[in-house]
Amino acid sequence: MNARLLSLAVLASLGALAAPGWAKDKPAPDWAVEAAKIPTPVFVKDASAVLLSDEYLITVDTQNNAVERERWAIRILKPQGRGRAHCSIGYDVDQKLNYFRAWTIKADGAQIQAQDSDFSDHGGANSAVLLFTERTRTLNPPANDPGSVVVCETEEQLRPYVHEEDWDFQHSIPVVSEALEIDLPPGVAHAESWRKFTPVAPLQPEPNHLRWEIKEVPALNLEDIHATPAWSALSARMAYPRSPILIGPATPNCTSPPIPRLMWSPSSAPWPITSPSWAEKITPTSTAFTRRSPPPISNNLS
Numbered sequence: 156m157n158a159r160l161l162s163l164a165v166l167a168s169l170g171a172l173a174a175p176g177w178a179k180d181k182p183a184p185d186w187a188v189e190a191a192k193i194p195t196p197v198f199v200k201d202a203s204a205v206l207l208s209d210e211y212l213i214t215v216d217t218q219n220n221a222v223e224r225e226r227w228a229i230r231i232l233k234p235q236g237r238g239r240a241h242c243s244i245g246y247d248v249d250q251k252l253n254y255f256r257a258w259t260i261k262a263d264g265a266q267i268q269a270q271d272s273d274f275s276d277h278g279g280a281n282s283a284v285l286l287f288t289e290r291t292r293t294l295n296p297p298a299n300d301p302g303s304v305v306v307c308e309t310e311e312q313l314r315p316y317v318h319e320e321d322w323d324f325q326h327s328i329p330v331v332s333e334a335l336e337i338d339l340p341p342g343v344a345h346a347e348s349w350r351k352f353t354p355v356a357p358l359q360p361e362p363n364h365l366r367w368e369i370k371e372v373p374a375l376n377l378e379d380i381h382a383t384p385a386w387s388a389l390s391a392r393m394a395y396p397r398s399p400i401l402i403g404p405a406t407p408n409c410t411s412p413p414i415p416r417l418m419w420s421p422s423s424a425p426w427p428i429t430s431p432s433w434a435e436k437i438t439p440t441s442t443a444f445t446r447r448s449p450p451p452i453s454n455n456l457s
Contacts (some may be wrong), residue, residue, distance in 0.1 A: 183258040183266050187306035190228035191260040198371055199329045203236030204229055206326060207304065210334040215397050217340045219315050222253075226308040229328075231301050239328050242307035243293040253310040257294050262302035273297055318396055322367075325352075325391040330372035337397065339363040345395065352391035367393070 183191075190208045199205045209227040229240045246252040257269040276292050296305045313320070324333040339345060341363055347354070357365040375390050377383050 180268060183260060183268070183306060184308070186226060187228060187258060187260065187308075190306060191230075191304040193228075193331060195230060195232065196329075196331060196371065198373070199232070202329050202374060203233040204231050204239035204328045206328055206330040208332045208334075209324070209330065210336070211322070212336045212338070213313075213320070213397065214338040215340060219318065219397070221313040221315070221397055222310065223313050224308070224310045226306070228304055228306045230304045231299055233301055236301070236328070237299045240296050240299050240305035241293055242296075242305065243291055244309050244311065245289060245291050246311055247288040247290060249288075249314045249316075251312045252292065253312065255292055255294075255307070255309045257296060257305065257307040259296050259298045260304045260306065261298055261300070267297045269294055269296060313397075319394060320397055322393040322395065323390065324369055324393070325372050325375050327374055327376050327378070329374045331370070333369040333372060334366060335393075336364070336366045337395070339365070339397075348394045350392055350394070351389070352393070 193207045195205055207228040207230055210225065212224045213221055215221045225244075227242070229242075231237055231240055242257060244252065244255060255274065257273070259267045259269070261267070273295050274292055275295065276290050278287060278290065294305075294307060299305060322335050324330065324335075337345065343363065345357075345365055349355075352369075355367050355369060357367045359365055372391070375386075377386070377389070383389070
């Protein structure tokens with residue numbers, strides 16, 4: 156009997172060592188620690204939270220199979236800003252989520268990693284469709300007190316039949332730094348379309364590898380403004396086709412830029428500005444296009 160109890164105790168201890176919670180107890184990566192050191196700039200003013208850093212890396216192969224990696228850091232400035240740090244990401248059967256990891260770095264430097272119980276999954280849209288595969292995973296970060304920085308990193312496989320993506324770099328809170336990197340297959344040209352923002356020329360550290368960087372993006376806060384147009388009609392963003400089928404190969408000795416076949420919205424004219432209460436927050440517009448995904452920053456105030 157004693158030998159049996161000893162064997163059970165040994166097995167229990169081994170099971171505890173192999174438990175997922177123990178395996179996930181890892182320190183925050185270096186990029187997160189460095190992002191938490193970014194000071195809060197003056198232009199943030201009285202915002203409840205600030206997005207310190209938000210970076211995307213999208214890798215595309217010749218068959219339009221793409222992997223998107225995102226990592227972002229949000230500093231909570233006021234108790235009302237706790238809800239802004241609820242990172243979320245959408246996924247479905249054709250858009251597999253490889254991982255979603257998060258940490259809270261407190262003002263004193265202490266780190267707390269989010270566990271499985273800190274994430275929740277729910278339907279991606281309120282729809283009357285009976286069979287709907289889109290889901291959203293949302294983080295309720297631990298120790299999300301004012302002064303803390305919540306950092307999140309995700310990786311997912313994008314839908315291979317979608318040929319255009321949107322880079323939403325304006326949110327309901329101020330942004331200190333935004334970056335987008337695209338790694339395209341060899342010999343494939345790129346194209347882009349900007350809305351409500353002056354176009355930014357990309358850096359090209361190596362062939363077919365492009366990087367756009369934007370600093371100090373003001374918030375588009377519609378919280379206390381009524382009867383406004385849809386968010387997608389007001390926010391600044393960039394659209395880019397990621398499919399070699401749409402863009403086509405680069406033409407040798409051709410000096411003209413590539414002409415992308417984008418999916419344009421039927422209403423390409425700018426929304427008329429009639430209310431000065433929110434018109435002051437909008438820059439002159441360019442061509443409009445359809446937007447498919449919500450901003451990654453949660454507007455939840457709880």
